[in-house]
Amino acid sequence: MNRTRWVLTIIAAGALASAIVMLSAYPGGVQRTGHRTRTADGVSVAYDLYRPAAGATSPPVVIIGHGVVVNKEMMASLALELAAGGCTVAALDWRGHGASGGRLGQRDGLARDLAAVAADLPRRAPESDMDRLALVGFSMGGPPTFRFAAERDAVRTWVGLGTFALSGVGGPQSPRNVLLLIGTLDEAFRPERIRASLDHLLTEGPAEYDRRYGSIAGGTAREVMLLPGVDHLMIPYHGGVLRRSRNWILESFGLSTDADFVLGPRLGWLALGLFGLAALMYTVSALPLSGSKPPAAGARAQSIPVRTIVSRTAISLLGWPAALLFLPLALTGLAFSALATAILGSCALSLALVLRRPARSAGLPLGRLFGEALGGGWTVWLHAVVLAAVLCVGCLLLLGRHWIGLLPGPERWLSLPLFFAPLFAITLWFALFIQKLAGPSIAAWLGRRSGRAHRTGGMWLAAGLLFGWFAALILGSGMLLGNYFFAMDLFPLAPMLAGLALIGTASERSTGSALPAAFAGALLWTLAIVTLSPAVDLSIFL
Template sequence: MVTLLALAGIALGLTRLRAPLGGLAVAPLAVGEIPATVYRPASGGAAPVVVIAHGFAGSQQMMQPFATTLAQAGFTAVTFDFPGHGRNPTPLSGGLSDDKAASGVLLEALGRVAAAARPLGDGRLALLGHSMAADIVIRWAFARPEAAATVAFSGFGPEVTADQPRNLLVAVGAWEPAFLQEAARRIVALASPGPPEPETTYGAFDAGTARRLVLVQGVEHIGILYARQSLAEARAWLNAAFGRDGEGMLDARGGAIGLLLGGLLALAWPLSHLLPRAAAAPGGGGLPWRRFWPVAVLPAVATPLLLRLLPTGFLPILLGDYLTVHCAAYGALTAAGLWWARRGEAPGARAAPLAVAVAALAIAAYAILGLGLALDRFVLSFLPAPHRAWLVPLILLGTLPWFLADEWATRGTAAARLAYPATKALFLLSLLGAVALDARRLFFLIIIVPVMLVFLVVFGLFGRWSFRATGSPLPAALANALALAWAMAATFPVVPR
């Protein structure tokens, strides 16, 4: 029954995700080394071009909902990967330490895409950006007469005026931090007679002074990309800016993505029964809470304090280098605590190496190719381009110690109840502690914490099912470490070193 329900969820999710592509022509766009994609009605016809830009650690796949929604409404939509992101091989100069250099690289790439995309339409141009790119599209459109309208989601609020950039829509999620909401209100307040009211348009489109604040209900920084309200407001704003009335399907794909990934996750449970048995008796630390809690808490407290004093920038991958070292240190401290708690005790039964290897490869293949291909097609870039692939084994040196120590500490016949979710919650709290200690360098880790939470839930289920089938914590530890290393290598921005 679970298998049938999982396959039905996968099929329904794929059907719903492909539906917005009906009637559209989708093709790559050559902009030098910049990967770009054009979405337009298959029926043809000249229309305004909308260049759509993703945020930090994102890729053009994340912006597909806006591209398909606007193309269904008759626009020509263009997505692309910024330098350092997705499959763009050019590093992001400056990183987070030199905002001027990084902004210059991002602005130059946006300008190149806009120049290549504008001739594809009727000569009229608009821009749409999310998070980091919200600020970039505003800066690029400032005082550029060819930019007839700009849509900014979840931006940090660069300097604007009452009439520049032209016809600016600012949207922010109701669950986003207060400073982002205040930045949005400040921008629109320049054109309003008093405090701006959400969903109220100020100024005039003909004069280029139109301004609007949208508070997207029930979403945070990533969820805003999939909200029907976000898509409808962006489409309506661009229709008004260009004097159009295009309609069509809103690609609010969050539910469809949930069906697809949920089906793939559910399918892993019956498939886990096919894994080979690796140990005759269940392995693991098997510590009760009285002995377990020091092992769990010490790494969470000590790791951010220790790394505050040590250099962590050794990989050409922004924030990924810190997260790699954080995992390695966390794992080493967990292993040391586990050794101390179990000193003098006899080691458990050994697992069969061949069975462990086969099970680990099977789990990793399913996570990376099964879930990974779905993510790469419909959510974000997940398959590392050649210039990123070499990072996987290096990051694995950090993720492997953490998963090995954590899986061993939380498994076993006498293991503390809820030990696994407890250690994952502590790990995420330690990341937030690291941000608090060095907010300027690590602030963007806050954005990935919700994504890490989802990954850890998935890894936890894989680990539980694998342990029940194989009797050993090792297959899931090896597979999950590889999957996280793969994800980090594929998604974190590449920078020069």
């Protein structure tokens, strides 16, 4: 590795390490610890406890419940803001999610989870004032936290993020101080539904957006805030949401709202860390670990015409029923993991079917491409393992602790190989599509028009073509169903496909193989898909 590459690698690693360290240095002396408790029906529930700086006198307590297909780490930003403001905060993993046991769908399960955490807090944080409580619920976490708040006099406020107030529960006096926040682009709930859910909590109605009813001091405040340009998935990360939620809760406890808002600096460190991780992945991908670089398959044969690539990709959308082949994975109880794998797999299978003949005509038979990728030698496999380790460890430390959990609980470990096997085959095909088929074809097409080589641009546009396939399928089905809930999946899909293009661009030069990008991508995709999917009680479908 030449000197310039060494310098770039050191800079990238330093940026990533600095971001990880700074994100782990919690503001205002906040202390964070992980705990477990057990519910009345025997389920192990994990929660993170955020405690204000030492010396805080009888801090009030906030319990936060996340939504479906996410986990407690998604609520870490709000928890830190509240703890820095003087509250003890418990963010739990609902049963079937994250590090908790059990399965989603068990009768009254979420209510039992809340009760167990609330009962465990006096033992874990004896200095806290359990007679001053607040509840926060995001999405699925809204209904159970709302009911809990309505049934307990100690609760001073309830905040619902991208969720609704339960009809038939509570009234103008209970729960105290209700705040609802909903984005105009929310895919899960229509803003009008959220607004209307506040009506039964008012003495005068119907509710209007951004109008405060009652008073916080009197415990009768009610408000529904409409957030322009905010979608469902971004609510727990949105600065305006966090600031308004924090201030509402602190005011309900009679605490000052003058504490520094820490999200901005943390987002800055996150951006630095992501830059460092991307740069590190690129420089490590470019390491010439193989003794001799295998010639790229595309260099030995004519590329497929771009028009054929694009038209066949569009036609392959008709192959979406191939997703049914992957649905038996739902028997693991990880229904959303199975669904995500099925959608990815339907794209891979249908694309392979429509491109099989054009690829063979161009001297690029798919069987040979797969064989060359898997049989590239031990140095290529070592390259792949090193890349996977750097990518996964970097994501776990940078993202998995502070923004979205990526490490599955022990009860899910046996599911990892079951999902890794199909996901590796899928990502290997995607990497071959980007590096050996569509990428070179698009690069050649661009080169004929500009007179310059565009190998990197070709690979990135090939990844964009794959993203377009998923966008067309998901948004098209959303239009037909009148619900865009699954459009949120496009947010994590974009960086994952970009990662394949980034790693593929560099490793194609160093090894000529699609294996490094595929192996690293498959391992990260497996961790994310298995961790984020709730374990579902399949009996609810019977």
